[in-house]
Amino acid sequence: xxxxDNLIIVIGSGTMGRGIAQVALSHGFRVHLxxxxxxxxELAHKSISQGIGRALENGQVSPEGTLNWSxxxxxxxxxxxxxxxWVIEAIPESMDLKGPLxxxxxxxxxxxxxxxxxxxxxxxxxxxxxxxxxxxRVGGLHxxxxxxxxxxxxxxxxxxxxxxxxxxxxxxxxxxxxxxxTVPDRPGFLVNRVARxxxxxxxxxxxxxxxxxxxxxxxxxxAGFPMGPFRLMDLVGIDVNFxxxxxxxxxxxYDPRYRPHALQQNKIWLGHLGRKSKRGFYSYE
Amino acid sequence: MSDMIAVFGPGTLGPIIQRHTSKEVHxxxxxxxxxxxxxxxxxxxxxxxxxxxxxxxxxxxxxxxTLILTASSTVLLATQRRWITNPERxxxxxxxxxxxxxxxxxxxxxxxxxxxxxxxxxxxxxGWQWQKIADQVGAVFARVIAPLVNExxxxxxxxxxxxxxxxxxxxxxxxxxxxxxxxxxxxxxxVGLVLQAMHRGMGERFLPHPLIQRQMAEEGVNLDx
Numbered sequence: 001x002x003x004x005d006n007l008i009i010v011i012g013s014g015t016m017g018r019g020i021a022q023v024a025l026s027h028g029f030r031v032h033l034x035x036x037x038x039x040x041x042e043l044a045h046k047s048i049s050q051g052i053g054r055a056l057e058n059g060q061v062s063p064e065g066t067l068n069w070s071x072x073x074x075x076x077x078x079x080x081x082x083x084x085x086w087v088i089e090a091i092p093e094s095m096d097l098k099g100p101l102x103x104x105x106x107x108x109x110x111x112x113x114x115x116x117x118x119x120x121x122x123x124x125x126x127x128x129x130x131x132x133x134x135x136x137r138v139g140g141l142h143x144x145x146x147x148x149x150x151x152x153x154x155x156x157x158x159x160x161x162x163x164x165x166x167x168x169x170x171x172x173x174x175x176x177x178x179x180x181x182t183v184p185d186r187p188g189f190l191v192n193r194v195a196r197x198x199x200x201x202x203x204x205x206x207x208x209x210x211x212x213x214x215x216x217x218x219x220x221x222x223a224g225f226p227m228g229p230f231r232l233m234d235l236v237g238i239d240v241n242f243x244x245x246x247x248x249x250x251x252x253x254y255d256p257r258y259r260p261h262a263l264q265q266n267k268i269w270l271g272h273l274g275r276k277s278k279r280g281f282y283s284y285e
Numbered sequence: 286m287s288d289m290i291a292v293f294g295p296g297t298l299g300p301i302i303q304r305h306t307s308k309e310v311h312x313x314x315x316x317x318x319x320x321x322x323x324x325x326x327x328x329x330x331x332x333x334x335x336x337x338x339x340x341x342x343x344x345x346x347x348x349x350x351t352l353i354l355t356a357s358s359t360v361l362l363a364t365q366r367r368w369i370t371n372p373e374r375x376x377x378x379x380x381x382x383x384x385x386x387x388x389x390x391x392x393x394x395x396x397x398x399x400x401x402x403x404x405x406x407x408x409x410x411x412g413w414q415w416q417k418i419a420d421q422v423g424a425v426f427a428r429v430i431a432p433l434v435n436e437x438x439x440x441x442x443x444x445x446x447x448x449x450x451x452x453x454x455x456x457x458x459x460x461x462x463x464x465x466x467x468x469x470x471x472x473x474x475x476v477g478l479v480l481q482a483m484h485r486g487m488g489e490r491f492l493p494h495p496l497i498q499r500q501m502a503e504e505g506v507n508l509d510x
Contacts, residue, residue: 144457152456181453184443190450191457194440194464197432205428210419211391219416219425222389223382224461229429257432257490 006030007084011101013044013075016118017090019147022048025069026061026148027176032082033075041075048073051148060148084109086172088141090118093243098122099130102138106131114168116141120192121247124158124185136162141169142189143178151179158185187251188258192244196258199241202229203261213281230281234274238267238281286350287321290409293340294329294356294380295472301386302327305410317344325409328355329380331478333510338368345369352405354392356380358427359482359508362393362420376402379424381471388413393420422482430467431479431491437464438494473497474506481508 006029010021013035021031025048035041052069055061079087087105091097098117105115111134117127120142128135140156155169170180183190206213217228233241245260252258267273267280274280289309292298299312308324315330317340326344330337341355345368355365357377366372377393390413394402398417406415418425437450451463468476476497483491485508493501501507 150456152453154453154457179452179456181449183445183453184440186439190440190445190453194433194436194450194454195458197429197436198458201423201429201432205421205425208419208421210421210428211416211425215416215418216425219382219387219389219391220429222414223385223387223426226459255490256488257436 007032007082009034009079009082009084009087010090011035011079011087012090012092012118013040014090014092015145016143016147018044018047019051019145020088020090020118020143021073022051022055022148023176023178025066025073026052026055027065028067028072030072031074032079032084033073034077034079035075036077038077045073045075055148080108084113086114086116088116088118090143093119093121093247095122095126098127102127102130103132106133106135106138111137113137114139114165116169118143121188121244121251123187123251124156125160128158128160135160137165139165139169140185140189141173144191151177152191153178153180154189154191155180155182156185156189157182161185188244188248193248196245196248199229199233200245200258200261203263206230207261207263233264234280234282234284236274237276238264238272238274242268287323289321289323290325290327291317291320291323292327292329293317294327295384295475297384297470298327298329298380301383302410304386305412308409316340317347319347322348323351325405326351326353328353329383331356331359331380331475332482332508333478333506334360334508335510338365341365341368345371350374352376352402354378354406357393357420357422358424359422359478361422373399376406377420377424379426381427381430384470387426389416390414391416391418391424391426393418393424422486423479427479428483430471431476431483433464434468434473434476435480435491435494435497438496441465442494442496474501474504477501478506478508 008024008029009032010017011034013033021033024031052066115138117140124140128138131138139161142154144150144152153173155166157166166182173180202216205211213230217231220228242260242264245258249258271277272279275284278284289311291311291313293313299310303310353375355375358379362377366375379391382390392415440450447465451465454460454463477493480491480493
């Protein structure tokens with residue numbers, strides 16, 4: 001039986017973790033946010049407070065849902081003795097970090113606690129393989145950045161995930177005002193996989209001299225895309241985009257469709273990562 | 286020469302083109318027709334290549350002075366120019382951008398985008414910007430959209446619904462349409478023709494998904510048919 005006390009443990013207080021915590025807190029849930037670094041927890045608290053304030057001002061969340069949110073938020077370096085209904089992991093994208101974490105979570109929490117990873121690129125079945133006691137209660141909840149504004153959540157079932165994980169995940173995120181879509185556990189899941197040509201073919205066209213990057217953006221923006229591929233790579237981070245392509249490429253056993261592009265690698269070497277470094281394909285000085 | 290624009294290709298194009306010009310637009314359906322010399326002929330068909338070639342040869346002989354805007358996303362403009370007399374009057378374009386009434390349309394022309402061509406298109410049409418690109422199959426827009434559709438077919442074959450795929454891509458990526466909604470606009474076989482052309486010219490990664498190949502076979506559509 002699932003625990004029904006509405007407590008969610010979120011592990012990792014970076015951009016994604018704090019976003020997930022903010023959304024849960026905005027819908028009446030209790031949240032325990034885990035991060036080993038105190039200064040990170042303090043930053044997360046500030047960010048959540050500002051985020052909820054803005055969302056209230058803009059009418060994106062209800063006053064009832066956010067009522068007493070700060071009393072429902074606890075933070076700490078660990079989760080011991082808590083009894084959550086869900087644990088959502090949002091730590092950096094590294095199997096070396098996620099694998100041991102899921103082994104520990106699987107050992108410490110009873111079978112009724114759902115364990116979810118917010119991974120964007122690591123195979124769920126590989127994570128399940130690290131939770132050998134009850135792998136069927138492990139699955140993926142892939143939120144998109146910025147979490148409070150992006151409606152989509154990919155619900156990922158690994159090879160051993162129980163069907164009721166999927167239905168519980170849908171119920172959870174629908175209750176948070178999100179749109180869940182169940183996707184298979186294949187490299188890149190659905191969105192990041194289908195999106196690859198948008199970036200990779202654009203990069204190849206520039207290299208081949210078919211079009212330059214600014215004109216390429218102009219063509220796609222003229223066709224209704226909010227951002228052309230190069231402006232979007234600058235926003236997301238050229239390094240982040242490159243690492244997703246690299247991950248999909250490796251996990252598909254080097255399928256040439258997903259081969260990362262040298263132009264991105266060169267930009268990374270130069271530190272031209274996009275908006276965050278004030279220079280990517282465009283300059284933001 | 287009359288003051289009329291003749292179009293053959295997808296049926297949705299006629300009204301879209303008419304919205305951008307004060308000239309009279311004659312929609313010829315899939316086949317060119319006899320009549321007074323048009324000011325401009327638009328061939329928006331992608332293939333099959335032998336049929337496209339025969340139609341263009343016929344058009345070029347019938348209307349030896351008329352400027353021709355031809356879809357070059359499946360056959361290079363350079364190739365098509367070898368099919369006709371007075372080849373310098375032919376300009377390549379991507380009909381998909383015209384079909385969705387995009388703000389910027391891509392054109393392929395000689396190394397230097399001919400001033401005469403540019404001025405003529407700007408005079409005939411209002412509200413469209415013309416962007417010159419290199420002459421390459423896939424052009425720019427179709428080169429990205431066709432592989433997006435191809436990728437999504439793997440999910441269709443796994444039982445994911447069209448609705449879920451479209452919803453995920455629109456919400457997750459802010460694309461104006463989901464990948465399967467593009468196929469509703471262009472037709473899945475037309476997507477297959479673009480993929481076939483790119484597969485031939487640019488490599489294995491554009492091989493059409495088996496579901497697209499099956500659909501093309503059922504409709505009897507093939508680039509070389």
